[in-house]
Structures are given as C-alpha cells and as structure tokens.
Amino acid sequence: MIKRMIEVGYPAPRFDAKAKVTGEEKFAIDYSREGMLWAGARRAGVAHAIIRKIDISKAAALPGVYAVLTRKDVPGTNRQGIVHKDQPVLAGSRVRHCGDAVALVLAEDRDVLEKALGLIAVELEPLAGVFDPEEAMRSEAPLVHESGNLLHKAVIRVGDARGAFEECDVVVEDSLEVSAQEPAFLETQNGLAWQEPDGRITMIVSTQAPFRDRFEIAHALGLDVEAIRIVSPCLGGGFGGKDGATVQCLLALAALRARGRPVKMRWGREESFTAGYKRHPVRMRYRVGAMRDGTLHAVSCRLIYDTGPYAHLGVEVMALGMEHACGPYRVPNTLVEGWCVYTNNPISGAMRGFGVCQASFGIETMMDQLASKLGLSPLDIRLKNGLRRGDTNGAGVTLVHSTGIVACLEGLGVHRLWKDRAKWKSEAGPQKKRGVGIAAVSNAMGYGRGLPDSAIARVELTKEGKIRIYSGVPDMGQGNSSGFIQIAGQTLGQDDSHLEIIQPDTDLAHPSGSSSAGRTTYTYGNALIPACEDMKEKLLHRASLLLMLDQPCGLVLLPGKVKHLPSGREVPFELLGRMFSQTDRIAVKHFVMPVAQDNPDSAKEFRLGFPHVLFSYAAHLVYVEVDELTGKIDVKDYLALTDGGRVINPACFDQQVHGAVAQGLGYGLMEKVLTERGKILNPNFTNYIIPTSMDVPDITSVCVETVESTGPFGMKGIGEVGTNAPLPAVAAAVEDAIGRRLRRSPLTAASVLGALSGRGAAR
Amino acid sequence: MKISFTLNGKQTGVDVSADRKVVEVLREELMLTGTKEGCGAGECGACTILVDGRARLSCLMTAAQIEGRSITTIEGLSQNGGGMHPVQEAFIENGAVQCGFCTPGMVLSAVDLLDKNSDPTREQIREGLSGNLCRCSGYVKIVDAVEAAALQIRREKAR
Amino acid sequence: MREVILPGSLEELWRLLSDRPQARVYAGGTDLLVRMYKGLLDPEALICLDRIEELKGVGEQDGCVRIGSCATYGRLVEEPLVRCLPALRKAIGQIGSPLVRNMGTIGGNICTASPAGDTLPPLYAMEAEVELLSREGSRRAPIREFITGPGATCLKRAEILSAVWVKKPQEYNVHHFEKVGLRNALACSVVTMAALLRLGPGGMVEKAAFAWGSVAPTVFSCPEAQEALSGKPLSAASLSRAADLVRNVVRPISDVRADADYRRAVAGNLLLRLLDVAYERKG
Structure with a gap:
C-alpha cells in the first residue's frame, strides 16, 4: 500500500474510498x-x-x-x-x-x-384534514393537535422597518412559494x-x-x-x-x-417517501426597500413553514430560515415574521440548507427585482450591500468572524463566465433563449444559542502502535472522518498507514452531537486537535523515558515512531503501544463552538437555535438555455465560489460544493413532492425525479479562502451553503432568458412554457 | 430451485426461489453486500452487476435468469489478476467517492461503458452513467474518474 | 413460489405455453418485473424469452428490416441495419438508461403498449407491422391495429410477438424524433413525436407522416396535419397552422408528470422544430 501524505491542505484521496469502490464498506443495511x-x-x-x-x-x-x-x-x-x-x-x-x-x-x-x-x-x-398552512391557521380549521395548528410564531426585528420604508427611494414586493424536497438518499x-x-x-x-x-x-x-x-x-x-x-x-x-x-x-423506497422527513414547503411574502444608489434600507417578510403533522425540527428550521431571510446583506431595518404550522401533509424536518434554501429564493429574487428597477447589475447591487466583518446582519448579530461574501462576489465578477456572458447569450440556437443568473448566499454553522454545540474527541494509541480516532459524529458521505484522519495526521506528523478511525459507537466514543449544521468537522475537529496534541505530548514523554533522556527534548514524531534527532535513536509506536497502560493510551479533549454575544431584543420566542455567529458564504453563477417549444431548461455551465475558511482537503471541499449544487438544481428544476389530501402521489424514483448525470453540467468550484481563526486549521463547514444558491440563480437566469420571473419552485418546463405564452411568443 | 452460475470467476450454486430478485440472492444468500439496492424498481442503478460482461439491473432479474451466466459483482471486479480495476483506482484518485452507496453500481456501469468505448467524451460518459443515480456528488468527479480510467486503460493496452 | 422458466427454443416455448396457460411471458423484465415486485401483478408462473436466440435476430427482406422481438435496445442501437431507421434509432437511444437498454427489448415495448412507449411513434409513422407467432403459424398485423388501447393488444393466448417489420423509409429524406421528458435521462415521456418528411425542390413537402406518444390512450396520428403540410413548401407559417390543427384534435390527459394543457401545447410545438431539422439537413 502506498503511504499517503495527508497534511492539511492536500487533496488526499479519502481514506474510505478504497473500501467503497471494492464493496467492502459495510453500511447499516449490510x-x-x-x-x-x-x-x-x-x-x-x-x-x-x-x-x-x-x-x-x-x-x-x-x-x-x-x-x-x-x-x-x-x-x-x-x-x-x-x-x-x-x-x-x-x-x-x-x-x-x-x-x-x-x-x-x-x-x-x-x-x-x-x-x-x-x-x-x-x-x-x-x-377532515388540513393541507394548506394558511388554512390551518384559520380558527375554523380542523385541528391536527388539540393545542392548535400554530406550532410557533416568531418575529425578528431590527431597527424600524415600517418607518424605514417611508424613507426608501424604491420598494419592491413579491410573493414566492417553494415546495417540499425529498432527501432521496440512496440508502433508505x-x-x-x-x-x-x-x-x-x-x-x-x-x-x-x-x-x-x-x-x-x-x-x-x-x-x-x-x-x-x-x-x-x-x-x-x-x-x-x-x-x-x-x-x-x-x-x-x-x-x-x-x-x-x-x-x-x-424502509422500502415508497415507505421512505411516505414516512420520511422532507424539506419544508414555504410561502413567502417579501417587501424590500432601497435608496436610489442601491443601498438596502429595509426588508420585511412573512414566512409560513408547513411542518406537517409533527414538529421534528420545524421550529429550528424556521428560526434559521428567518435568521437568513435578509440574505448576506447589510440591512439596517428588518422585520421578519415566521409561522410554523401543523398540517396533515408529510412530515417536514431537517434537510441540507435547513430553512435557508427557501428564504434564499425569497431575498435573492427581491435583490434582482431591485437591481432591475434601479438599473443596476445584479452583481453590483450585491457587492454594494454584501456583509463585511464588523457589520450587523439582518438578525442584529455583529459579524466578528470571517466574512467572505464580498470576496466571493468579487471573484465571480472577474471570472470568465461572468465576463463572457453577453457573447454566450448571443449565440443561442434556433428556438433557444439563453440567460445568466447569479445568487449570493450564506449559511450559519452550528446549533446556535441555547444548545451547546460541543464535541468530545478521543484518540488512542493501540497496542499495535496505531493512532486510533473514535469519531463521535457519523459520516453520511461528506467525508468528515477523512477530515479527522487528516487533522490527526497533521497534528501528529503521521501518514495514513498509522492512523485509523472507528465510526461512532456510543459505547466507545464520547457524545459529540449530530452530523449536521455544517458543524461536524468544525466542532469535532476542534476537539480532536487538542486531543492529538495531548497524545503527542504523551508519546514524546514516554519515549524520552525509554530513551533515558533527562528531558524530552530533541524528540520529534515521525510516521510510526518517535525519533531523538540529536542521537538518531528511534522508538517505534509498536513499542510504545505495548508499554502504555490501558488508562494511559487514551487522550480525550472537548470543544464548544462560540456563540453570538449580542443580545438582539427580538426573537425571544426561540428558546434554542438562534442566533448564530459563524457563517459560510457563497456566490454562484449559472448559464441556462431555455427551449421555447417545450419550456425545458437546460443548465449549461455553473460556477460556485465558496468561503469556507481554510480548506482541509480541497478535493472533499469540491465534492461538497458539487453535490450541494446538484441537489439545489434538483430542487430548482424538477423535484417536487406531489400530494393530494396529504397522500404522496409520486413516492418513488419514477415520478419523484432527481438529477441524473445528464442533468448536471460540469461545475467549477472556486475556493475563496478566508481564515476562520476559531476553526480547526482555519476551516468552516460548507456542506450546506451551496444548496441555497442554485434555485435563485437559475430563476434569475430564466428571467434573463425569457423576460419573465417564475415565483414558484420547481421551475418546470410547464411553468416556463406558461410564462412564455403569457408573453405571447410560442404557444 | 437450484441455480448454478459463475460468480466472480467461480462456479457457484444456490437454492432459492426462481422468482427471487437477483440482488437479494447476492446480498442475502451469498452475503455479497457490495451490490446495493436503492429503489427496487430499476430507477437508481445501485444494484448494477455485470452479466456476461454487460451492466444490468439485478433488482429486475429473477434468480432463474442467471442460470449458466457469468456474473461479476463489485467484489469480483478486483479479483481478476489481483489488483484493483483501473476504474476503481481512478474513482479513488479523482475523488469520485462520497457516501459510496452508488459507487459499486457506478463503477460497474463505467466498466461496461469503457469496454464498449475506450475513448469516450465527457458527454458520452455522462450518457453511459445516466442510469446510476448519485445524490452526493453532482457527478463531476465521477466523470473525471471515468475519463482518467479510460486514459489509463488505453495506456495499458498500448504497452 | 412461482416458477420461472427459460425455454431455449420456440419448440420448447410452445409446449410450455400449452402446459401453463396462466403463465406470463416476459423478455427484458424492465416493465413486468417492476410491477410484479411491487405486488401489482401476481402471475402463477413466468416464462422468460431471454434464451430463445431465434427471437433476437435482425435481418433484411423485401426492402424491410425485420427486428426480432427479443433484441435489446442496446443491441439495436449498435445494429447497422437499424441505421436505416433513424427515427426509431433515435427513440431507442433515449429509452431509460444504458442499464434499461441492456435489458429491455423492442417486443416488450410494443406488447406493454404504454401510451408512453418510446419506440411506438416511429413504428407508427413508418407503418410497421408486427409478426405474431404461435404453434399454429405466424400472422402479421399493422402495429396500429395490434395495439388496441393503453396496455392492451390483440395478442392471442399461446401467441407471442416474434418480430416487427419496418419498411425502409426510403421515400422520406427527413427523419426526426423528439422526446420531451422531465429530465435528460431515465425519463418517462411526457410528449414524443416522430416525424418523417419527403422534401422536394424548393422545400416542397411531398409526403409527411407524424405520430405522437403520451398524448392519447394510444399513439396519436393526425392526418389533418399531414395533409395541411403536403403539397406546400415547408415554412414557419405552414408548420404553425399544422401545429394548431394538432392542438385542436389531440386529447391528452393530466397525470403526475404533466397536465393536459402542457401536453397539448407541446404536441403542436414540436412540429415547429421541423424547419430547423430540415435546414440542418440541407447544411
């Protein structure tokens, strides 16, 4: 076996790749x-x-x-x-x-x-059932629970939005709607x-x-x-x-x-659809006001989340959506109202993007409308209002951590796909219309205030002389366990042949929270580094005893051994492994994610999950081609710039970005859970369709590296942020192509054809 | 019903219901769990196997149909000659593996594709893999991997 | 548990069909087995045609291409003789995915008789005939008579579809097929159209044959539209008039994939593509 360099920053192949390509990896189903x-x-x-x-x-x-x-x-x-x-x-x-x-x-x-x-x-x-969240809020509606159909109502208020609209030079208003999305993991x-x-x-x-x-x-x-x-x-x-x-x-x-x-x-696939958790359908009403130069002045919106019959994480999903409802922008006056409502529809819950996907469609649509009303380019208006470190965001939180949205947008602005857009659009074939759209998004990391986002890392020197990591957070495919190997390898100076990882087992690992919220690698990684440092100190100290050194000086960790550089003498890990007592061979350290220190005086309704202080950012650009005869949208090219702090593994970083974009494109273009009186009409992959390899273009992923000083080696989680931009970016591109804005996702061929016929072009 | 066939190069016999899905025969009778089942209706490709060298959906085949056939599952792909297949190597090197649940089927579809076309364009690769759904990757690195594998296979042949 | 029998020859098949009249016959299994494993079908026994080599051949006779019913789509796309049938070849190349095409057969597509069967519009447009075989002998029937409704054919008991005969469409010089699905692969058709045209000097339409899938209980033909175009030069205006005719007479349904209005609009719109298809042909 080739020993791999696995230093942080190197695109080392994932440690689990071999077992997965040979079929040896055992999933729960196996x-x-x-x-x-x-x-x-x-x-x-x-x-x-x-x-x-x-x-x-x-x-x-x-x-x-x-x-x-x-x-x-x-x-x-x-x-x-x-x-x-x-x-x-x-x-x-x-x-x-x-x-x-x-x-x-x-x-x-x-x-x-x-x-x-x-x-x-x-x-x-x-x-009698209730299948519409707005109907569910009426007094005469059938009750899903005796306590009432309104699970939660909350308000985020910063400044004085109502008064501020009076001061705006332009105000745009619109209503939008997004439907449920099925996670559609392949292992049910x-x-x-x-x-x-x-x-x-x-x-x-x-x-x-x-x-x-x-x-x-x-x-x-x-x-x-x-x-x-x-x-x-x-x-x-x-x-x-x-x-x-x-x-x-x-x-x-x-x-x-x-x-x-x-x-x-x-669960079979149909049961997985019927009983599983989906992304919340949301109805949105937005009002956004700006000054003549494009400076945002006020945002107000009302978001209605259909959580189905059970809360799952509905309130927390809504909290995060509301927190992001004003986008990655500086807005001095905001009023965000949210209702999380019970219905007899399928259960809504956590899904990548966690409420932010929906709100991003809302605010980004409004930004485009504002830009067009003011005669500004969609890029300029975003650059003008993009958050910078030290600003206060739409939820009233002061951004004291890395804030890279402006850098993402600047990168987009100099990219060939942005610069060449007019030429590309002009080359559309017969019956085709081309358009280009962009979107700017963010996604908070961690659980937010009220629920400590903590992890406890445990590493062990095995009797055989390997460094074993007991992961406390599952790997659902995002590659966090590979990240842990890399973090340990960097901290301990090891190659991959001396490291191993045990997937979570509550009898062996320590409670470290869930694999979710863009916090998995950040939080566990931050506990793992001190655990490895502790282990390093032990290894050096115990080796110095074996070597009869007066002081543990001149010692270094090399792959599989400790070396005393002045004398050239070495102590292999195997020897240390045999020598360590059972209680000594372990190092355990913990970490808790920082939370916002501001005290926003609204949104007290959220006991936990609000607000957040750490965010990843992204700016996306998409090329689409619309067929005038069928209304079909083809995504032709895609660019995603992502601020995820420093990157531990560039290959895994791109994997996350590509996958998030593909899921976002599915959400934007084709995925819709169809229901009739709460029953899913398409509980299968025949009629609930997700993108195939023919539906996703090559995606250019650009890493915009900031340094997140609280992150392990400066990283931030980026698993979610990329899902938030494709829908608004595609909607903008379609509008650019056909001159009509679609306000309801997914943007189906039928809705495009309907919009085109409204314009009086092809039927 | 007793069924005998060649499985990953070895003569194999099983006694199962004739109408049992092949994917279940492999996973539950022969304990070859590398072949996955994602939908049971031919819509995801996770259950892809090679039958006489061609990629097929093992969730849409009855056990009786494999009588006398030569079946290759993901476990058998690396056995031919010991090392891994160039497609497997390329998947590892090009970051084409994420959760890994689609991977065995995706690899076998790629093997079939490259067997028929040793120098495919990216578009042809996308076409060739279009029956294998992946929810994690957006397919970009999978296409990269198959491109790289094709190059490697052509190089090996040229030697 | 139910038996699954794989006869190796037609002789063996006839014996099985008479011994087990309740058995269901299948070839690729990409339709029947989906339904059976979902519990929608519970046949007493299955007879799989996969091992009967006589049913897989592709040949040429009297200006016709004879395609064995059990030839897989994947095989047909590679088959040189099928290149004489460009619209059919294009339809076959877009069915499902390579995995489905490695298994599914043209005979299965015809016998399933789904309104969304992708090979059907080109076969209708080319006025294909099916060859039906039983122990007693063979008969031939036009495909549009063979398929009697959604999922219904006039296949008799103990009879199988052995081949489909397609006259080489040499009288046409434009061969077109378009599939509209909800994604670019693994898609059920929402609307399909096969179109054959003979264009004379000056773009004069001398002959036209069209057929649409997924817009009616069976494949939809529109003689009015064919007539409206014939004898006139191909133009945006003439196609637009023909498209209107199609939209007026077609009676599609709404289902989970698309609503009737969309299907009606697109069924007409697809004709408008023919101008570009024809001009591209002329380079």
Missing part, C-alpha cells in the same frame, strides 16, 4: 445476524382519522409471524421528537398523516412480513437491533445523531439512556433526513419483544 427477524410498520394510508379499531388477529395467526404490536404494547411515553415530543411511535387513537405507523409486525422473513402487514385490519373514522432508513443478555439494546442504524437517538428511544419507550447502545456505520447519504429518529424507536420496540433475537427494519 449488517445481518443469525436468526434475524424482519420488522415492518403498517402505515395509516390516510392523512387524518380517528383510530376505531386495529384487528391484528389474522396477521398474528399467520405462520411465520413472531409478533404484532400496537400502541398498547409500547412502554414509556410513546412520544418521539428531537425538541418537541409530539410524534407517536405507534399511533393509538389518532392518525395525523398517511405515514403514521399504527402497528408493528415482526416476522421470520420479508414475504411473511409483507403478507402480515396486509392482513392487519385498521378501522379508521376519517376526519434502516437498522438492525437486538437485546443483549443483560437487557441492553444494541442498534446498528443509519443515523446522523447516534448519541441523541438514545434519548429519543429512552423517552419514547421508558428505557434508561444507558441501556441503549447505538452504532452508526457510514451512511448511504443523510442530508438531514436521518437527523432524528426514523426506524430507531420502532426497532428498539421490536428488539424488546424479540427476546434476544436480532431484528432488522428496512
């Missing part, structure tokens, strides 16, 4: 055990109803059925949820969306399982669990939050948190949709019943 049962949930299938009766007798009598469980078999509160505990594990009296689980079957094989699920007779008394929600002889539950599960899962399961099922062990192998994608319990509570319930037999639960 685990099985002798004597395994299969568990499956019977879903309600209707959006709102009272459960009259669940007759399990036929299913339970089917040969090969091990058990059939309903609400009465659930110990504990039967309530799951990350912050708000409002979701039943098994619905007993009410159904609030089509994906509610009403019974759980354990069977010897999957054929029997499928048959048994079909044999459960569920007697439902349908209730799944896990394998069993009860140990001592009563503890072990679960191997595809999850973004192993430590938090224990609390969700414990609360729902009345168990002791310590009685649950979660093991989280590499995920086949997560994107937010595996942040929070999916199979976890059902699977733990099944394991409790299975008397030591392992139980596997795997």
Whole structure:
C-alpha cells in the first residue's frame, strides 16, 4: 500500500474510498445476524382519522409471524421528537398523516412480513384534514393537535422597518412559494437491533445523531439512556433526513419483544417517501426597500413553514430560515415574521440548507427585482450591500468572524463566465433563449444559542502502535472522518498507514452531537486537535523515558515512531503501544463552538437555535438555455465560489460544493413532492425525479479562502451553503432568458412554457 | 430451485426461489453486500452487476435468469489478476467517492461503458452513467474518474 | 413460489405455453418485473424469452428490416441495419438508461403498449407491422391495429410477438424524433413525436407522416396535419397552422408528470422544430 501524505491542505484521496469502490464498506443495511427477524410498520394510508379499531388477529395467526404490536404494547411515553415530543411511535387513537405507523409486525422473513402487514385490519373514522398552512391557521380549521395548528410564531426585528420604508427611494414586493424536497438518499432508513443478555439494546442504524437517538428511544419507550447502545456505520447519504429518529424507536420496540433475537427494519423506497422527513414547503411574502444608489434600507417578510403533522425540527428550521431571510446583506431595518404550522401533509424536518434554501429564493429574487428597477447589475447591487466583518446582519448579530461574501462576489465578477456572458447569450440556437443568473448566499454553522454545540474527541494509541480516532459524529458521505484522519495526521506528523478511525459507537466514543449544521468537522475537529496534541505530548514523554533522556527534548514524531534527532535513536509506536497502560493510551479533549454575544431584543420566542455567529458564504453563477417549444431548461455551465475558511482537503471541499449544487438544481428544476389530501402521489424514483448525470453540467468550484481563526486549521463547514444558491440563480437566469420571473419552485418546463405564452411568443 | 452460475470467476450454486430478485440472492444468500439496492424498481442503478460482461439491473432479474451466466459483482471486479480495476483506482484518485452507496453500481456501469468505448467524451460518459443515480456528488468527479480510467486503460493496452 | 422458466427454443416455448396457460411471458423484465415486485401483478408462473436466440435476430427482406422481438435496445442501437431507421434509432437511444437498454427489448415495448412507449411513434409513422407467432403459424398485423388501447393488444393466448417489420423509409429524406421528458435521462415521456418528411425542390413537402406518444390512450396520428403540410413548401407559417390543427384534435390527459394543457401545447410545438431539422439537413 502506498503511504499517503495527508497534511492539511492536500487533496488526499479519502481514506474510505478504497473500501467503497471494492464493496467492502459495510453500511447499516449490510449488517445481518443469525436468526434475524424482519420488522415492518403498517402505515395509516390516510392523512387524518380517528383510530376505531386495529384487528391484528389474522396477521398474528399467520405462520411465520413472531409478533404484532400496537400502541398498547409500547412502554414509556410513546412520544418521539428531537425538541418537541409530539410524534407517536405507534399511533393509538389518532392518525395525523398517511405515514403514521399504527402497528408493528415482526416476522421470520420479508414475504411473511409483507403478507402480515396486509392482513392487519385498521378501522379508521376519517376526519377532515388540513393541507394548506394558511388554512390551518384559520380558527375554523380542523385541528391536527388539540393545542392548535400554530406550532410557533416568531418575529425578528431590527431597527424600524415600517418607518424605514417611508424613507426608501424604491420598494419592491413579491410573493414566492417553494415546495417540499425529498432527501432521496440512496440508502433508505434502516437498522438492525437486538437485546443483549443483560437487557441492553444494541442498534446498528443509519443515523446522523447516534448519541441523541438514545434519548429519543429512552423517552419514547421508558428505557434508561444507558441501556441503549447505538452504532452508526457510514451512511448511504443523510442530508438531514436521518437527523432524528426514523426506524430507531420502532426497532428498539421490536428488539424488546424479540427476546434476544436480532431484528432488522428496512424502509422500502415508497415507505421512505411516505414516512420520511422532507424539506419544508414555504410561502413567502417579501417587501424590500432601497435608496436610489442601491443601498438596502429595509426588508420585511412573512414566512409560513408547513411542518406537517409533527414538529421534528420545524421550529429550528424556521428560526434559521428567518435568521437568513435578509440574505448576506447589510440591512439596517428588518422585520421578519415566521409561522410554523401543523398540517396533515408529510412530515417536514431537517434537510441540507435547513430553512435557508427557501428564504434564499425569497431575498435573492427581491435583490434582482431591485437591481432591475434601479438599473443596476445584479452583481453590483450585491457587492454594494454584501456583509463585511464588523457589520450587523439582518438578525442584529455583529459579524466578528470571517466574512467572505464580498470576496466571493468579487471573484465571480472577474471570472470568465461572468465576463463572457453577453457573447454566450448571443449565440443561442434556433428556438433557444439563453440567460445568466447569479445568487449570493450564506449559511450559519452550528446549533446556535441555547444548545451547546460541543464535541468530545478521543484518540488512542493501540497496542499495535496505531493512532486510533473514535469519531463521535457519523459520516453520511461528506467525508468528515477523512477530515479527522487528516487533522490527526497533521497534528501528529503521521501518514495514513498509522492512523485509523472507528465510526461512532456510543459505547466507545464520547457524545459529540449530530452530523449536521455544517458543524461536524468544525466542532469535532476542534476537539480532536487538542486531543492529538495531548497524545503527542504523551508519546514524546514516554519515549524520552525509554530513551533515558533527562528531558524530552530533541524528540520529534515521525510516521510510526518517535525519533531523538540529536542521537538518531528511534522508538517505534509498536513499542510504545505495548508499554502504555490501558488508562494511559487514551487522550480525550472537548470543544464548544462560540456563540453570538449580542443580545438582539427580538426573537425571544426561540428558546434554542438562534442566533448564530459563524457563517459560510457563497456566490454562484449559472448559464441556462431555455427551449421555447417545450419550456425545458437546460443548465449549461455553473460556477460556485465558496468561503469556507481554510480548506482541509480541497478535493472533499469540491465534492461538497458539487453535490450541494446538484441537489439545489434538483430542487430548482424538477423535484417536487406531489400530494393530494396529504397522500404522496409520486413516492418513488419514477415520478419523484432527481438529477441524473445528464442533468448536471460540469461545475467549477472556486475556493475563496478566508481564515476562520476559531476553526480547526482555519476551516468552516460548507456542506450546506451551496444548496441555497442554485434555485435563485437559475430563476434569475430564466428571467434573463425569457423576460419573465417564475415565483414558484420547481421551475418546470410547464411553468416556463406558461410564462412564455403569457408573453405571447410560442404557444 | 437450484441455480448454478459463475460468480466472480467461480462456479457457484444456490437454492432459492426462481422468482427471487437477483440482488437479494447476492446480498442475502451469498452475503455479497457490495451490490446495493436503492429503489427496487430499476430507477437508481445501485444494484448494477455485470452479466456476461454487460451492466444490468439485478433488482429486475429473477434468480432463474442467471442460470449458466457469468456474473461479476463489485467484489469480483478486483479479483481478476489481483489488483484493483483501473476504474476503481481512478474513482479513488479523482475523488469520485462520497457516501459510496452508488459507487459499486457506478463503477460497474463505467466498466461496461469503457469496454464498449475506450475513448469516450465527457458527454458520452455522462450518457453511459445516466442510469446510476448519485445524490452526493453532482457527478463531476465521477466523470473525471471515468475519463482518467479510460486514459489509463488505453495506456495499458498500448504497452 | 412461482416458477420461472427459460425455454431455449420456440419448440420448447410452445409446449410450455400449452402446459401453463396462466403463465406470463416476459423478455427484458424492465416493465413486468417492476410491477410484479411491487405486488401489482401476481402471475402463477413466468416464462422468460431471454434464451430463445431465434427471437433476437435482425435481418433484411423485401426492402424491410425485420427486428426480432427479443433484441435489446442496446443491441439495436449498435445494429447497422437499424441505421436505416433513424427515427426509431433515435427513440431507442433515449429509452431509460444504458442499464434499461441492456435489458429491455423492442417486443416488450410494443406488447406493454404504454401510451408512453418510446419506440411506438416511429413504428407508427413508418407503418410497421408486427409478426405474431404461435404453434399454429405466424400472422402479421399493422402495429396500429395490434395495439388496441393503453396496455392492451390483440395478442392471442399461446401467441407471442416474434418480430416487427419496418419498411425502409426510403421515400422520406427527413427523419426526426423528439422526446420531451422531465429530465435528460431515465425519463418517462411526457410528449414524443416522430416525424418523417419527403422534401422536394424548393422545400416542397411531398409526403409527411407524424405520430405522437403520451398524448392519447394510444399513439396519436393526425392526418389533418399531414395533409395541411403536403403539397406546400415547408415554412414557419405552414408548420404553425399544422401545429394548431394538432392542438385542436389531440386529447391528452393530466397525470403526475404533466397536465393536459402542457401536453397539448407541446404536441403542436414540436412540429415547429421541423424547419430547423430540415435546414440542418440541407447544411
């Protein structure tokens, strides 16, 4: 095996790449055990109803059925949820969306399982449902929860927006709407669990939050948190949709019943759509005012988030969306109002971009309208208002950390794709119209105030002399564990052959939060560096004892060994590994992300998740070609400039940018969860379409390096920021091409053709 | 039903229902979990295998159909001659791997593509991989990798 | 569990079909197995035609190309004889993905008889005939008579579709096919159009044949539009009039992929592409 240089800043191949290209990497779905049962949930299938009766007798009598469980078999509160505990594990009296689980079957094989699920007779008394968030807020609306349909209302207020509009030279107003987006990870929600002889539950599960899962399961099922062990192998994608319990509570319930037999639960693709968490659909009403020279003066907006029947992270998603509702701009007067509303639609929750995707479409659309009204270029108006360090953002937070949006925009302005745009547009073929659009976005990192964003890193010198990292945060594909290897390699002067990483196991690693919020590498990495430094000091000190040195001086760490440079003598790690006592071979350090120190006097409604102080930034540019006969939009070229602080691995950095852009293009152009009375009409990859290799162009990723002095080696998380720009950039490009602005995502061919016919061109 | 076929170069027999999906036979009977299942309906390509050298969807084949055929799964790709296939090497070197769930299918589709066309354009590569969905990468580095692999394979042949 | 039988010859097939009248016949499996594994179909037994070499050949006879029903799309795209059928070849090259094309067959596409079957519009426009084979013998039928409705054909019990015959469209000098899907690969058709034109001197339309997919229960033809163009020079104005005719008579439905209005508009609009297609042909 070639030993790899893995210093920070070098585009080293990911350490997990080899196992993944050879098929050796084991995802949760790949685990099985002798004597395994299969568990499956019977879903309600209707959006709102009272459960009259669940007759399990036929299913339970089917040969090969091990058990059939309903609400009465659930110990504990039967309530799951990350912050708000409002979701039943098994619905007993009410159904609030089509994906509610009403019974759980354990069977010897999957054929029997499928048959048994079909044999459960569920007697439902349908209730009028509510499927529109604005209707849900009316007093006469059917109630999703007895406490009312308004989950949360909040206001962010800076300055005096109402008065400030009077002072503006121009004011633009518009309404926009974005639909739900499915995370569409390729590995559906799944896990394998069993009860140990001592009563503890072990679960191997595809999850973004192993430590938090224990609390969700414990609360729902009345168990002791310590009685649950979660093991989280590499995920086949997560994107937010595996942040929070999916199979976890059902699977733990099944394991409790299975008397030591392992139980596997795997949601099929349709179930993944029906019961999984989606990006929130949002309705937005914006009003933006500026002075004649383009200086932003006031922004007001009303955002309505449809969270479906359960909160999941709805309030927190809305909080982050509202915090970003004024874009990466200096706005002295803002009034951002948000409503997070229960409906009987599918559950909305965390997804990459976490509320910011939606608001970015809003504010960026308004910026373009302002630019066109003022006769400014879309780039100039953004440059003029772009936040700089020391400014106060639209949520009233003083930016005291790296702030690179202006640098991103400047980079865009000198790029060939910006400069050549007029020529490219003029070369459109027959029946084609070309346009170019840009967008500027930001995305906060971390949990925000009220919930410490903390990680505890643990490294170990193994008996074999390897440095082992116990990761506390899952790798859902973003490559954080490769980043950890690189950080440890840099700190300890090691190549990859002397480093190894253990994916999260709550019995081995320390609580380090979730893999989410652009915080994974930042927070854990910041704990890992001091842990490695501690380990380094140990290694040098213990080696000096072996070498009988009076002082540990002149010693350095080299790959696999400690060397005393003055004498040339070496101590291999293998020797140190054998010498270290069990308690000594470990180094553990923690880190907590800084939070905003300002005290904005609004948005007190948010107990946690507001505000943030660390942001990544990006400026995107897109070339699109519109076919006048079909309305089809083809994305022809793409440029993304990203400020993510210093880059630990340029290849992984580009991977994140490319992937975020592709997901954003899917969101902008084709992805839409279609529902009718809360039932998903396209719960499959045939009709819920995501981009193929033919739909995404080559993407130029440019790294705009700032230094984030609080970040590990100066880095910031960039996993999310790139998803926020494609929709507004494409919408701007389409407007540039056809002279019409589309206000509803996704921007389908049908909507383009409709806009074109409105103009009186081709039908 | 007893089915015998060549699996990754070795004569193999299994006793399964004739209508069982091939992807399940591989994953659950033969414990070759490198082949993934993402949709079960031929829409994602995660279950791609090579049947007599051609890429096919193992979620849309019955077990009976592989009788007497030669099947290559991702586990068998690197066995031929010991080292990794140039496509695998290129995926590693070019950053074409993220979560890795689409990777086995993507690699095998690329192998089939390069077998038919040793010098594809980027557009032809995109076309050739268009049945394999990837949610992580935006495909850019995957296309880079297949381009690099093609070059490597041509070089090896020229030697 | 149900049997899956793979006969190696037609002889064996006839025996199986008479022994197991309830068995479902399939070739590539890209449609039938999707439905079966979803639980929408529960056939007693399956007969797979994959091993019958006699059904896979492509040949030429009497100015016609005879395409074996079990030839995969992937094979057909590579097949030199199919180059004589450019509109069909273009349609085949855009079906699903390379993986689907390595498995799916032209006979399967015809027998599935979906309004969105991509090979159907070019086959209709070229007035293809299907060859139907049973133990008793073979018969031929025009494809537009063979397909009787969405998912319905007049295939008889114990009979299979053995080949499709397409007369080489030498009388045409413009061969066009366009597929409108919601993305650039792995897409179900929202509207497709096959168009064949013979253009004479001065761009005079001497003959025209059009067929649309996904805009009606079966492939849609519009003789009015063909007539409106014939005998006149090809122009934006003449195409526009023909497009209006198409929009007036076509009766598409709305579904999860597109609404009827969009399909109607696009069915007409696709004709407007022909001017560019024709001029490009003339260089």
